[in-house]
Amino acid sequence: MHRLTLSLSVFLKSDNNALLAQDYFSAMHIINVQLGTRSYPIYIGDGLLSSADTYAQHIVGKQIMVVTNATIADLYLESLTQTLSDFEVHAKVIGDGEKYKNIEVLNTIFDALLKVPCDRHVTMIALGGGVVGDITGFAAACYQRGVALLQVPTTLLAQVDSSVGGKTAINHKLGKNMIGAFYQPRAVVADTGTLRTLPEREFKAGLAEVIKYGLLGDTDFFQWLESNMDKLARRDHHSLIFAVERSCLNKSRIVAADEREQGRRALLNLGHTFGHAIETATNYDSWLHGEAIGVGMLMAADLSLRLGHISADDFRRIMELIKRAGLPSTPPEKMSPEKFLSYMSVDKKVKQGSIRLVLLRAIGDAYLSDDYPPLILQETLQHFSAA
Numbered sequence: 579m580h581r582l583t584l585s586l587s588v589f590l591k592s593d594n595n596a597l598l599a600q601d602y603f604s605a606m607h608i609i610n611v612q613l614g615t616r617s618y619p620i621y622i623g624d625g626l627l628s629s630a631d632t633y634a635q636h637i638v639g640k641q642i643m644v645v646t647n648a649t650i651a652d653l654y655l656e657s658l659t660q661t662l663s664d665f666e667v668h669a670k671v672i673g674d675g676e677k678y679k680n681i682e683v684l685n686t687i688f689d690a691l692l693k694v695p696c697d698r699h700v701t702m703i704a705l706g707g708g709v710v711g712d713i714t715g716f717a718a719a720c721y722q723r724g725v726a727l728l729q730v731p732t733t734l735l736a737q738v739d740s741s742v743g744g745k746t747a748i749n750h751k752l753g754k755n756m757i758g759a760f761y762q763p764r765a766v767v768a769d770t771g772t773l774r775t776l777p778e779r780e781f782k783a784g785l786a787e788v789i790k791y792g793l794l795g796d797t798d799f800f801q802w803l804e805s806n807m808d809k810l811a812r813r814d815h816h817s818l819i820f821a822v823e824r825s826c827l828n829k830s831r832i833v834a835a836d837e838r839e840q841g842r843r844a845l846l847n848l849g850h851t852f853g854h855a856i857e858t859a860t861n862y863d864s865w866l867h868g869e870a871i872g873v874g875m876l877m878a879a880d881l882s883l884r885l886g887h888i889s890a891d892d893f894r895r896i897m898e899l900i901k902r903a904g905l906p907s908t909p910p911e912k913m914s915p916e917k918f919l920s921y922m923s924v925d926k927k928v929k930q931g932s933i934r935l936v937l938l939r940a941i942g943d944a945y946l947s948d949d950y951p952p953l954i955l956q957e958t959l960q961h962f963s964a965a
């Protein structure tokens with residue numbers, strides 16, 4: 579799988595091998611997340627929502643509880659229900675938005691499961707973006723001490739990030755994602771066809787997470803993105819399949835090496851400490867997560883440049899790619915160095931007082947550090963506040 583993927587990165591640059599392309603893109607792509615007895619496949623392809631066999635092999639009993647939100651239910655619930663017609667399918671539709679990722683809504687999911695009643699052989703399916711995936715995953719981890727879970731992500735962010743790796747959570751009024759569990763799904767089914775209906779801003783926000791994989795550990799992918807960003811941003815089908823697959827390959831390797839984030843998995847937080855400061859300062863209601871992470875990655879790159887790790891040309895390439903993805907490159911005007919620092923200091927990544935950041939030694943080579951001169955961080959904050 580990996581060799582084919584690498585050769586395709588070359589192929590996609592030249593765009594001249596139609597036969598290979600046809601074979602490759604009409605096939606379903608499978609990446610395995612290697613976690614011993616809890617290993618699972620990620621299926622990627624256009625039209626998988628109607629592929630009954632793909633689901634059937636991972637469904638445990640007869641009962642299924644699909645959790646989705648009102649927007650996605652209108653678009654895809656009927657077609658998924660038809661696909662699963664050999665089973666007893668129930669659905670719980672929750673409100674659309676981050677504000678519904680809370681304990682009250684979680685409780686309504688338990689109500690729905692108990693009213694049926696669903697037994698401990700029920701399979702829960704999260705049909706939606708990261709919000710639905712996170713709350714459904716946590717519900718599955720808790721219901722009857724843990725039931726089978728399938729993730730069916732329908733946003734780009736969820737297909738390349740949140741559906742893979744088993745982080746599940748709800749928000750508490752004192753902090754985002756503060757109540758949760760590591761709970762791996764039985765499978766992830768990513769139908770790239772569902773991305774056609776995704777609003778433009780949400781799609782671009784997902785591109786930030788795609789760029790993140792190139793930056794933190796996959797130079798070839800970063801170069802591929804530089805050559806193909808315009809097609810990808812237009813949601814060209816072939817480019818999308820490749821970008822989702824390559825992102826999942828990167829994430830699955832990191833998760834397999836460090837499931838509980840004791841080390842390497844923290845690299846996935848590239849740009850997040852700066853980005854969370856922007857999200858918190860704007861009350862999580864005007865900036866999308868991916869937009870904040872895009873600026874956060876630029877700030878991490880700027881700090882890495884000031885520390886003498888990456889070159890001015892590397893920084894320019896990163897900035898250009900973020901801009902070509904249609905993402906903002908400067909924080910909101912209200913951000914000052916003081917504001918950044920106060921929000922960054924309460925982020926989960928703070929260890930014993932120093933702010934731990936993901937920085938870059940080079941494009942494709944990220945590392946974790948809390949050992950940098952505070953004055954240099956101040957320069958970065960100043961630079962981006964004045965921008």
Ligand code: NAD
Pocket residue numbers: 647649650653674675676679706707708709710712732733734735736739740741742743744745746755772773774775776777780867
């Ligand atoms: P989201 O789930 O809110 O979805 C974004 C919007 O797109 C919603 O309005 C949704 O209804 C709509 N939508 C979804 N799929 C659609 C489709 N195919 N067509 C049309 N509209 C569609 O947002 P998101 O960006 O997917 O996820 C953000 C959440 O993910 C946050 O809660 C964040 O904390 C979480 N997250 C979790 C992890 C993890 O590892 N578990 C990682 C990153 C983010």
Ligand code: GLY
Pocket residue numbers: 739740742743745839843846847
């Ligand atoms: N999205 C970060 C992680 O899964 O670890």
